[in-house]
Amino acid sequence: MIETWKRFRGFEGSVRLLMINQLTINTAFYMLMPYLAFHLTNSVGMAVWAVGLVLGMRNLAQQGMFLVGGTIADRLGYKPAILAGCALRTVGFAALGFADSLPVLLLASAATGFAGALFNPAVRAYLAADAGPRRVEAFALFNVFYQTGILVGPLIGMALIAVDFRVVAGVAAALFLALTVLQARALPARHAAAPSGSGVIGVLGDWRGVLANRGFVVFTIAMAGSYVLNFQIYLALPLTVQDAVAAADPGGDLGSVAVASLFGVSALVAIAGQVRITDWAKRRWDASQALPRGLTVMAVAFLPMLAVPPIEAAVRGAGLAPLPATVLVVVPAILTAALLGLGGVLVYPFEMDTVVRLSGDRLVATHYGLYNTVSGLAITGGNLAVGAMLEFDAPIAATVPWLALAALGAVGALGLVLIGRAGGLASPSAPDRDTDAEPAGSEPRGHGGG
Numbered sequence: 001m002i003e004t005w006k007r008f009r010g011f012e013g014s015v016r017l018l019m020i021n022q023l024t025i026n027t028a029f030y031m032l033m034p035y036l037a038f039h040l041t042n043s044v045g046m047a048v049w050a051v052g053l054v055l056g057m058r059n060l061a062q063q064g065m066f067l068v069g070g071t072i073a074d075r076l077g078y079k080p081a082i083l084a085g086c087a088l089r090t091v092g093f094a095a096l097g098f099a100d101s102l103p104v105l106l107l108a109s110a111a112t113g114f115a116g117a118l119f120n121p122a123v124r125a126y127l128a129a130d131a132g133p134r135r136v137e138a139f140a141l142f143n144v145f146y147q148t149g150i151l152v153g154p155l156i157g158m159a160l161i162a163v164d165f166r167v168v169a170g171v172a173a174a175l176f177l178a179l180t181v182l183q184a185r186a187l188p189a190r191h192a193a194a195p196s197g198s199g200v201i202g203v204l205g206d207w208r209g210v211l212a213n214r215g216f217v218v219f220t221i222a223m224a225g226s227y228v229l230n231f232q233i234y235l236a237l238p239l240t241v242q243d244a245v246a247a248a249d250p251g252g253d254l255g256s257v258a259v260a261s262l263f264g265v266s267a268l269v270a271i272a273g274q275v276r277i278t279d280w281a282k283r284r285w286d287a288s289q290a291l292p293r294g295l296t297v298m299a300v301a302f303l304p305m306l307a308v309p310p311i312e313a314a315v316r317g318a319g320l321a322p323l324p325a326t327v328l329v330v331v332p333a334i335l336t337a338a339l340l341g342l343g344g345v346l347v348y349p350f351e352m353d354t355v356v357r358l359s360g361d362r363l364v365a366t367h368y369g370l371y372n373t374v375s376g377l378a379i380t381g382g383n384l385a386v387g388a389m390l391e392f393d394a395p396i397a398a399t400v401p402w403l404a405l406a407a408l409g410a411v412g413a414l415g416l417v418l419i420g421r422a423g424g425l426a427s428p429s430a431p432d433r434d435t436d437a438e439p440a441g442s443e444p445r446g447h448g449g450g
Contacts, residue, residue, distance in 0.1 A: 004275050007141055014130045014188055015138055018123055019145040021082070024179045025089075025119070026149025028172040031157030032093060039165040044100050054102070054109045061113025063376030069117035070125075070369020071203055074192045078126040078365065083184055085119030088112075090176040097169020120372060125365035126190050128356045135356060139349040140278035147270035150263070192364060210366050215424050216358040220374050222419060223291075223351060225412040227375040228382030229298045229405055230344055233266050236386050236401055237333050240305070244329035258330045262337040269341030277345050287350040287357075288420025292413040294346030299409025301339030304332035305402040309395070354425055382408075 008016060040051045073081035088111050095108035131138035160168045211217065238259045245255040281290050308328060315323055322328075359367040389401040419425055 004141065004144055007137065007275060011134070011138060011141075012130060013186070014190075015127060017183065017187055018127050018130075019142055021086075021119075021123060021179060021183065022142060023145040023149045024175055025086075026146055027153040027156065028089075028093070028175040030150050030153025031160070032096070032168055032172040034154050035157055035161050035165060035168060036096060039161075040105070043165060046102070046105075050102055054105050057106050057109040058113040059376075061110040062116040063113075063373060063380070065114050065117035066121060066372040066376065067207065067366065067369040069114070069119075070121035070363075070365040070367070070372075071206060072118065073122035073125060073365035073369075074206070074363050075203070078122040078129075078190045078192070079183070079187050081122035081365070082119045082126070082187070083180055085115040085117075085122070086176050086180040086183065088118065089115035090173050090180060093169055093176060094173040097166045097173070117369070117372075121365040121368035124352060124368050125192065125356075128352070128364060129190055129192075135353045136278065136282060136349045139352040140274050142352075143345070143348050144271055144274045147267040147274075151267040151271065154260075154263070192362075206363055206366055207370075210359075210363060210370055213358065213360075213367075216355070216367060216371075218419060218424060219354060219358055220371050222412055222415040223371075224374055224378035225382070225408045226295055226298060226344075226347060226351075227379050228386075229301070229409050230340060231379050231383060232302075232386065232405060233262055233337055233340060235383055236390060236405070237262050237305075237337060239390060241330055241333050245326070254326070258326070258333070261330075261334055265334050266337045266341035266344075269338055270345050273342070274345050277342075278349050281346060281350075286425075287354045288416075288425040290350045291347055291354070291425070292416040292420065294343045294350075295409055295413040295416060296343075297346060298340055298343035299406045299413060301336045301343060302402040302406040302409070304335045304339075306399060306406070308332055309398045357426075 008019065037051050037055060040046045040054060041048065046054075069081065069085070072084075092108045092112035092115060095104060096112065099105050099108060127138055127142060128135050156171075157168050160171060241258045241262065242255045245258055285293070312323070312328060355367055355371055356364055386401050386405070389404060390397050392400060416425070
């Protein structure tokens, strides 16, 4: 962590503030959202279908509006988009905590989703602009702050919900309000290169230009599967662990602890290893090598879950006592989560940098917006497929989902290899890797002062 702190101090003020921004955003988000469904069903008394509608509205608003949010950032400036997103989420989170009618909750949920669509592309485009040739290093540090928020947010929420959910919502809203004020005062204004045209016609021209960027579109499709793999920390792995532990320990707390350990392990891998792993990878590989190898690690991550049925059969065939669920299922699931985290650590900085390079440094936030939209659609479709496979009979459900996920990762890695060999991951604006590996503490060389 000392090395991480040194690297952090080596960037200019705007980049450091954007990293703090993401830490605060994720802390506030994850201290509230994991407990929202419980609050709405138990405290507000809403039907389960209505709770699902409220939660789905946030996801729909965020994923569906990423392209709009990126366009707003490119046309009006990164700072206004970031401020508007944080202010909107302040209002949305406060409403989620204190409202009790479905229409208001739906509006609040839509507001929190659109807020994410506003500041996510803008923050990444701003970070890329001000980090300059140190983009890969900056995105590596950014992911440390990102994952730290995911780790500490639920813990803070767990402590505050013992008092009242409205306290959780109030503190989360206050964090976003403080972030809005801080960035309004301290974050310098940044604008992308002026897009051509104005009004609806100009915006549609921007979108056509992004969609006509064949290299970027191919890369976006090739990477979409990695988001399906990553999301299984929230879907397939927790469901499998909970089912296995519930059968062995009905009514106990072991299932909740085991699920929490999945999130914790994945986040800790990034927090502890991101900077060192990125440094190691930059010395050896460029994006065309690091990306497929990272996706290969993510594909291999599901092999421990595929090993569960053969191990169970071998133990039964040997006449031994059945292994407890904590050994047979939880340990492989934690190993899978750790490997997914490791693959994500390897992929993320090169992935974010590649989006910028393939955009040609033009309409960067709009490119990020489309990239996030496609990723969100992939997650939705992938989760539907994985959820359906988990509903199969026990022998099939224990193997087919994990085999399909491993195959998806392998196909994505192969696609990236082919794209890389064809030169599809390179661009004339790519930063020199030796320059990017500049020692910590050297003078930052971002665009503009901090």
